[in-house]
Amino acid sequence: MVNLAKRMRNFQPLLAVQYGKGAAVLPPPPSPQLTRLTMRFPRTEWSLSNQGPRMFAKDSLPRLKYHNPALPIRVEDTQSSTLELTFESADKASLEKLQKRDDSDNLEDEWTEIQTKPQEPADQGSTSTSVPIFTRNGILGLKGKHSREIWRWLEHKTACKDVSITPQDEILRRKLQGIARKSAADRMLVKAGMDALRKQQAELKKAREAAERLTSEA
Known part of the structure; x- marks a missing residue:
């Protein structure tokens, strides 16, 4: 459904x-x-x-x-x-x-x-x-x-x-606006999470590269 x-x-x-x-x-x-x-x-x-x-x-x-x-x-x-x-x-x-x-x-x-x-x-x-x-x-x-x-x-x-909006459609319009606001907030949270994950992955990559350089120099 x-x-x-x-x-x-x-x-x-x-x-x-x-x-x-x-x-x-x-x-x-x-x-x-x-x-x-x-x-x-x-x-x-x-x-x-x-x-x-x-x-x-x-x-x-x-x-x-x-x-x-x-x-x-x-x-x-x-x-x-x-x-x-x-x-x-x-x-x-x-x-x-x-x-x-x-x-x-x-x-x-x-x-x-x-x-x-x-x-x-x-x-x-x-x-x-x-x-x-x-x-x-x-x-x-x-x-x-x-x-x-x-x-x-x-x-x-x-x-x-x-044409004036009916009370029923006004209620529906407000609900849709609420859904749109919540969706926008959810997208911001998802984006922030993905940005943090990418940053963490980039830092791990740098750390591995640094460790590999130290190993090769030893």
Whole structure:
């Protein structure tokens, strides 16, 4: 049987994707609906200015996808660094307000003009009139921005709600932290023991070599 500590450690990846920055639920209609998220950045570049986008893609996007599985998320490897959000709504005025929704961070972003989304042709026998759907894109430049700034911008523009950790998962998280601390302490003890053993073996080797030299000189 697998020991308890190992079984509990198997929960770590699940907890990591369930909670934290990016773990949020997008609002339902009539709020503008986020229908596509496209992130572009040089994925093979390790400069400091690219660290924020890299961490956002690694940590926040998986959590957002976990809680919103129907949301199409695309990450592209390009030289430009941008995060593009596509919104749709039957309420044109709600899309107009997106650009000014919570500008407290003063992040410079760009917004496309509102367009009417092409509709599927109605059945010939149908007499109902389709409601027009409007669409608009918001684009944030990512170069040099911290992952927290990127998330706050997305959070404000989408009006998503953070997912709070449940009491049961909080208990499990604390237990895992305790196991991690104990494991780290155990590793330090093992390392100290191995270092002492290596030192003792080195001293014994020197002593034997010294004894052999004395024997040969006698």
